[in-house]
Amino acid sequence: MVHAEASTFANGQTKAQVYEQVLEQAEALFEDQRNWVCNLSNASSLIYHALKSLPPPSSSVNWCGFYVLDPDPKKPSGLILGPFQGHVACQTIPFARGVCGTAASTQKTQLVLDVDAFPGHIACDSNSKSEIVVPIVKDGVCVAIIDIDCAELGGFDGEDAVALERMAGLLARSCNF
Amino acid sequence: MVHAEASTFANGQTKAQVYEQVLEQAEALFEDQRNWVCNLSNASSLIYHALKSLPPPSSSVNWCGFYVLDPDPKKPSGLILGPFQGHVACQTIPFARGVCGTAASTQKTQLVLDVDAFPGHIACDSNSKSEIVVPIVKDGVCVAIIDIDCAELGGFDGEDAVALERMAGLLARSCNF
Numbered sequence: 001m002v003h004a005e006a007s008t009f010a011n012g013q014t015k016a017q018v019y020e021q022v023l024e025q026a027e028a029l030f031e032d033q034r035n036w037v038c039n040l041s042n043a044s045s046l047i048y049h050a051l052k053s054l055p056p057p058s059s060s061v062n063w064c065g066f067y068v069l070d071p072d073p074k075k076p077s078g079l080i081l082g083p084f085q086g087h088v089a090c091q092t093i094p095f096a097r098g099v100c101g102t103a104a105s106t107q108k109t110q111l112v113l114d115v116d117a118f119p120g121h122i123a124c125d126s127n128s129k130s131e132i133v134v135p136i137v138k139d140g141v142c143v144a145i146i147d148i149d150c151a152e153l154g155g156f157d158g159e160d161a162v163a164l165e166r167m168a169g170l171l172a173r174s175c176n177f
Numbered sequence: 178m179v180h181a182e183a184s185t186f187a188n189g190q191t192k193a194q195v196y197e198q199v200l201e202q203a204e205a206l207f208e209d210q211r212n213w214v215c216n217l218s219n220a221s222s223l224i225y226h227a228l229k230s231l232p233p234p235s236s237s238v239n240w241c242g243f244y245v246l247d248p249d250p251k252k253p254s255g256l257i258l259g260p261f262q263g264h265v266a267c268q269t270i271p272f273a274r275g276v277c278g279t280a281a282s283t284q285k286t287q288l289v290l291d292v293d294a295f296p297g298h299i300a301c302d303s304n305s306k307s308e309i310v311v312p313i314v315k316d317g318v319c320v321a322i323i324d325i326d327c328a329e330l331g332g333f334d335g336e337d338a339v340a341l342e343r344m345a346g347l348l349a350r351s352c353n354f
Contacts (some may be wrong), residue, residue, distance in 0.1 A: 004240075004302030005249070019285070033268050035249070037214055038258040041242070063181075072212070081215040083260040086216035086267030087181035087226065088202070088219045091210050161263045 003029075007045050009053035018050045019163035026167065030174035039175050040066045040144070041083035043167065047148065048085035057152035058160075062086055062127055067093060067100055068144040068177070079104055082144065090124040098122035103133035104142045109161050111153045125149065132156040134164040134173050143177040180206075186230035195227045196340035203344065207351035216352050217243045217321070218260035220344065224325065225262035233343050234329035237338075239304055243354070244270060244277055245321040249311055256281055260322065267301040275299035280310035281319045291332045302326065309320050309333040311341040313349050320354040 006025040009018055022090035025046055030039050048064035065084020070092060072078070077095040095105045098120050103110045108135045114122045118131075136144040146164055150156065183202040186195055201226060202223055207216050225241035242261020249255070255271040272282045275297050280287045287310045292298045296307075305326035313321040323341055327333065 002300055002303050003267050004304065007265040029265070029268065035247075035257055035268075037245070037260070038268050041258050042262050042265050042268070045261070045263065049264065068214070070212075083214070083218050084222070085262055086222065088184040088206070088222050090180050091206065091212075091215050091219070123318050127181065159264055 005040075007049040009050050011053060012054070015054055015058065015159050015163075018054060019159075019166075022046045022050045023163070023166055023170065026170055027174075029169070030063050034051055034174060034176045036068070036144075036171075036175040036177050037083065039171065040068075043171060044083050044085050044100055047146070047164075047167070051148070057150055057155040059131075060151040060155060061148060062093055062151045063089065063125060063147070063149040065089070067104075067147060070140070077105075079145065084147075086149070090122060093122060098149055099133050100130050102106050103135050103145050107135045107137050109134045109165060111158070111161055115149075120161055127151045129153045130155040132164065134161070134168045136168045136177075138172040138177060143172070146166060146171075160161075178320055180219075181222075184226040186227050187231060189329040190230070192231055192235065192336050192340075195231060196336075196343075199227045200325045200340070200343055203347055204351075207347070211351065213245070213321075213348075213354050214260065214350045216348065217245075220348060221262050224322075224323070224341075224344070228325070230292050234307075234327055234332040237328040237332060238324040238325060240266065240302060240324070242266070242324060243313060243321050244281075244324060246319070254282075256322065261324075263326070267299060270299060276308050277312050277322055277324055280322050281296065284312045284314050284319050284321045286311045287340060288333055288335070288338055289343070290333075292326075295315050304328045306330045307332040309341065310338055311345045313345045315349045319347070323348075 048148035062165035063086035242265035243259035244256035
């Protein structure tokens, strides 16, 4: 199997079809592999290329990746950058700050149509206009978050939220964090 | 500081200038951060966007990332996928196989002008035509490799090898693997 094909998405598919392919491919990739770094690396690629294959605003995705619980004992309530697709990003984020911190501390998906209107938003990239952040919760603990930015306002909707929450559940079950 | 700017490279620079920017930005990013997942994630983005900003063949880079020592005790001589930019990739690679395995086992940079001519080459992506793999060696142990693929033959030269070996040295010094 040539693995790159897993993240090649045909044009002209609906968002629902593309997310189904993401979830199927992810499930197959994770079947014999529980290493979280490996699985989050491939997952960020799958989701990024899926969104890029769709019409705007989805195709304007400009960052797609993960933050995980910071293992540094000096930062017990902090997130640290994990695998991603896109430009260089902020390395650490306190639970108390921004869209990512809010998703981690409340364990609730944050669907933000306009990041500039979100109190305390952390701008890693001034091109990002909207954002979705989905917590990955395992045994009651938020172990990581899925974070996706879009260069257009209103880049994400309820369909993204539902599909990414399924992905978060799959990652929680499939990885040793 | 908007971090995305660290991986924005002006057009019209030489390869030497672009790699200098990569190494300067990497050094600044790693100054207060020794987490290897975080640092390899940002490093893959820096190197990928640097090569994309150059004329062909460098701009035909189609995968840029890392494999690290597999912590699975059942795979004592194996590499596992780390952070990367590009399409979904092979999850595990034995030390004995392919360009990555050769770089890890010999601890020597592998500059491959035509991957199809390399014995035992592992094709994660049939679009990849040439490859460079640079070992990251810490205290005599190969802890990870930098792996970059190009969709053109002869995508890399001695200048890439020298600069990426400096990056490998910086990562070895800057990260707790």
